[in-house]
Amino acid sequence: MKAIFLAVLLSIACMAIEEDKVKHFAGSMAIASVGSGLAKHYGSSPVEAWFIGFGTSIIVGIAKERIDGGGYGREDIHDVYADTLGASIGATLFSWEF
Numbered sequence: 001m002k003a004i005f006l007a008v009l010l011s012i013a014c015m016a017i018e019e020d021k022v023k024h025f026a027g028s029m030a031i032a033s034v035g036s037g038l039a040k041h042y043g044s045s046p047v048e049a050w051f052i053g054f055g056t057s058i059i060v061g062i063a064k065e066r067i068d069g070g071g072y073g074r075e076d077i078h079d080v081y082a083d084t085l086g087a088s089i090g091a092t093l094f095s096w097e098f
Helices: 002-014 019-041 046-072 077-095
Strands: none
Touching: 019 046, 019 077, 046 077
């Protein structure tokens, strides 16, 4: 039920946000979820799992923005904000048991 509520809430919020920011949010959320889930699976505490998932996702997001700044796109700090929000939610969903 919580997942359905979250999905509906996110879909409503995404209607008013640029498509690029939604992609950054979703990608970062996916990376953080996988990182946190794997860390927890292999014995990390919930706090350690959160930091592993969040950190991995943020590193990937910042690296992508640096590549964009190198001539492959447009570097945008708002993309990093979307990455941070997605990483926070993804890491939280998979590091703690609700």
